[in-house]
Amino acid sequence: MQGTNAHVMGWGVDARREDRPGVPREGERQRMGNAHWTVPEQQYSKEPAVIERRREVTPVYGTVNPPAKLSGVIRRLAYRAPDYRPRRWMLLMLADRIDVLEHAVVPAAVVLVAASAIGFAGFVGLRALRAR
Amino acid sequence: VGGGAQVAPARAMKALTFRAPSVMKLMNKPDPRIEHPNDIILRVTRSAICGSDLHLYHGLVPDTRVGSTFGHEFAGVVEEIGSSVTSLVKGDRVVVPFNISCGTCFYCARGLTSVCENSNPANEIVGGVFGYSHTTGGFEGGQAEYVRVPFADVGPMKIPEDMHEEDVLFLSDILPTGYQAAEMGDIKEGETVCIFGAGPVGLMTAKSAWLMGAGRVIVVDHVDYRLEMARRWANAEVVDYKKEGNAHVIGRLRTMTDGRGPDVCIDAVGCEASGSFMQKALGMAMLQAGSATAVDWSIHAVRKAGTVVLIGVYGPPFNLVPVGVAMNKGLTIRTAQCNVKRYMTHLLDHIRAGRLDPKGIISHRLALEDGPDAYRIFANKQDECVKCVLIPRHAA
Numbered sequence: 001m002q003g004t005n006a007h008v009m010g011w012g013v014d015a016r017r018e019d020r021p022g023v024p025r026e027g028e029r030q031r032m033g034n035a036h037w038t039v040p041e042q043q044y045s046k047e048p049a050v051i052e053r054r055r056e057v058t059p060v061y062g063t064v065n066p067p068a069k070l071s072g073v074i075r076r077l078a079y080r081a082p083d084y085r086p087r088r089w090m091l092l093m094l095a096d097r098i099d100v101l102e103h104a105v106v107p108a109a110v111v112l113v114a115a116s117a118i119g120f121a122g123f124v125g126l127r128a129l130r131a132r
Numbered sequence: 133v134g135g136g137a138q139v140a141p142a143r144a145m146k147a148l149t150f151r152a153p154s155v156m157k158l159m160n161k162p163d164p165r166i167e168h169p170n171d172i173i174l175r176v177t178r179s180a181i182c183g184s185d186l187h188l189y190h191g192l193v194p195d196t197r198v199g200s201t202f203g204h205e206f207a208g209v210v211e212e213i214g215s216s217v218t219s220l221v222k223g224d225r226v227v228v229p230f231n232i233s234c235g236t237c238f239y240c241a242r243g244l245t246s247v248c249e250n251s252n253p254a255n256e257i258v259g260g261v262f263g264y265s266h267t268t269g270g271f272e273g274g275q276a277e278y279v280r281v282p283f284a285d286v287g288p289m290k291i292p293e294d295m296h297e298e299d300v301l302f303l304s305d306i307l308p309t310g311y312q313a314a315e316m317g318d319i320k321e322g323e324t325v326c327i328f329g330a331g332p333v334g335l336m337t338a339k340s341a342w343l344m345g346a347g348r349v350i351v352v353d354h355v356d357y358r359l360e361m362a363r364r365w366a367n368a369e370v371v372d373y374k375k376e377g378n379a380h381v382i383g384r385l386r387t388m389t390d391g392r393g394p395d396v397c398i399d400a401v402g403c404e405a406s407g408s409f410m411q412k413a414l415g416m417a418m419l420q421a422g423s424a425t426a427v428d429w430s431i432h433a434v435r436k437a438g439t440v441v442l443i444g445v446y447g448p449p450f451n452l453v454p455v456g457v458a459m460n461k462g463l464t465i466r467t468a469q470c471n472v473k474r475y476m477t478h479l480l481d482h483i484r485a486g487r488l489d490p491k492g493i494i495s496h497r498l499a500l501e502d503g504p505d506a507y508r509i510f511a512n513k514q515d516e517c518v519k520c521v522l523i524p525r526h527a528a
């Protein structure tokens with residue numbers, strides 16, 4: 001078989017399973033990289049942006065985009081359900097859609113205020129013209 | 133901020149941010165800060181868009197918040213270091229695994245860094261990942277000028293002085309992911325391996341299957357230029373399921389393999405697979421987490437007592453797959469997010485020896501500012517796009 005695939009650069013160099021880094025799947029216990037702790041220190045910055053309360057906060061976590069507004073309320077509600085309940089994920093998807101709308105609401109509000117201002121100015125102008 | 137970290141003054145960086153499904157925008161954001169003694173801040177010099185970023189981009193991954201920055205395939209230069217970092221100094225060039233891993237927990241100590249239990253407070257399903265929603269910890273991604281990298285003494289690998297970032301950029305994800313997929317297939321010399329999906333990960337899987345002694349490598353897709361890439365770059369036989377007809381793909385694969393089916397089938401597509409109206413419709417109706425067509429085809433196509441490997445990304449809660457068929461055929465099903473750190477040195481050797489040339493799949497290099505266009509081009513498979521790499525303005 002090797003002859004038929006000789007045109008493929010590197011064919012068969014990892015054919016022996018012992019040459020594959022992920023075999024066996026669970027390797028001998030050892031520290032990965034240059035980890036110099038048994039238990040990592042705890043992150044000292046603000047609250048995690050994730051709001052799971054079922055487990056202890058991990059030593060590191062993300063802090064950006066914390067839950068806010070209506071979508072944030074729904075996210076908090078979602079995280080009350082454990083990760084094995086579909087309810088959590090469906091609520092999070094709902095929150096994601098509302099989050100998008102909330103961020104679209106700002107320009108919509110600006111448009112609404114601008115339209116109202118133009119309408120009001122037009123109304124006042126029209127009244128002024130009629131008064132002449 | 134405590135822990136004696138070296139703190140730089142606050143600056144405003146440019147970052148690609150998610151605004152709505154299919155809408156990305158370049159925005160100013162505060163620079164990331166050291167938040168843990170073993171953090172570093174990296175000045176990003178190269179950042180790729182992964183196929184799995186498209187699942188975020190299309191709003192398919194739960195808890196993807198507006199304002200998030202994606203990107204889990206990046207390399208860069210160490211700009212700031214936390215007080216406990218011992219392996220790196222300012223100015224080091226590094227490539228960073230997409231997993232955030234502590235290196236010592238129950239799982240990391242066994243080499244399973246993708247399920248580290250010290251980096252994702254959100255659930256018991258997966259470890260922390262850069263720029264991949266709050267479901268994986270809410271960490272910011274590398275499609276930005278700067279990014280915070282936790283556990284800097286564990287994940288990042290120094291880039292050899294004689295190598296360019298692009299030589300090793302894909303050690304961050306797609307190359308080890310493809311290699312681990314082939315490895316999970318437990319390929320024996322001469323076996324036939326079928327890979328669904330000719331995207332970047334599928335191509336890397338095909339290359340890796342050859343390294344493990346595959347006798348035949350077949351790639352299934354429907355995009356002409358990607359199939360051509362699989363044929364030319366990965367020496368694979370190809371099957372175009374649009375030409376064959378969706379309903380005949382499995383029959384075609386059996387015909388190609390003495391009626392039995394491939395020994396190993398690998399799903400390198402994930403939740404946005406086309407090829408089945410029903411799967412797509414159920415996904416769009418949110419009755420399942422996207423389309424599971426590639427899993428379905430893998431289970432049906434593989435020979436009895438064969439191995440199916442799932443590396444395509446699917447969000448929770450569930451998908452429609454033929455479990456009964458898998459059981460009756462006596463299949464071995466292997467799955468995993470890649471434990472990247474485990475493979476970096478080994479695959480670096482392959483790159484050095486010329487057996488792998490991952491940067492050969494880069495089709496587009498764009499400025500970070502052009503990130504929204506890059507997403508559109510990649511998502512719509514325009515301009516024969518295979519892989520986009522973003523270059524921030526401070527990269528040089």
